[in-house]
Amino acid sequence: MHKFITDFFNTNHQALELLFIAYRRHKARDGVYARQLFDKFKAGMQEHIGWEENLLLPALESANRKSFPTDKARAEHQQVMQQINWIEGLLDKGVDTSQDDLSLEYMLNDHFENDEFNLYPVCDRVLSDDDTAKILMAIY
Template identity: 45%
Template sequence: MHKFITRYFSANQQRLELLYIAFRKHKKTDPEWSKRLFKLFWSGLVQHIEWDQRLLFPVLQTHNEPQLNELIDKATDEQKQLKEQIQWVFNLTENSLDSHDEEQRLEYLLSDHFENQEFNLYPACDRLFDVNAVTYLIEKLAQSTTPPSD
């Protein structure tokens, strides 16, 4: 389970980055497809943030270390900014208004946030989570990504 959290969450971040890149790439050539890609990106990022807040942060908070609390606070602030910026880009896109500058700002916010998590937050989780915490995390991740059965 060495570096499981960093590897799993970083791979999910890469998936989200690819969706965002595809959204921007297809924006002029196929606006409807681009909007669908953006919605997939948005819902994926919301899920990713929920995983952080519901699964990772509570376990980190039990350690009650000032440095960890700073990482959580920083991540929470970044996530709030991301949600606001995504809403702004979505509104511009839905109304067929120019959103290039706002998309660029979102890209920078994403890059900074993902880098902070990949190099600070997730390694802290890998270092501090024991086998039981990681197993619990895997179970919860599987439940949140498994489609409901008929």
């Protein structure tokens, strides 16, 4: 079994996680830089979730409808993005986001864990090399 999807998307998770950690680390010292980090993190999460929503989940649904609960994944994506947008709104107003950041951290941990141990392994098991190539064509 190839682990290409798992390896590729896990690497993307790590990059997003590092951006979020750096944002939180720099909030007290350099608010402008922290905001730039947050904006990059948000853009990266939008792209990442877009890949999952528009490429991985439809490919799974086409390959084998019963292989993964795609509705649950989509609902999780929506919750994560709502929290990110909420934090962005608070940052725009200059409001402390510490508690909201912590809530997002927990959401991200759950999301990344669900992806890494459920979604991606199912993709690697169910999708053909041609399906994976089509996903890569759309990403690049």
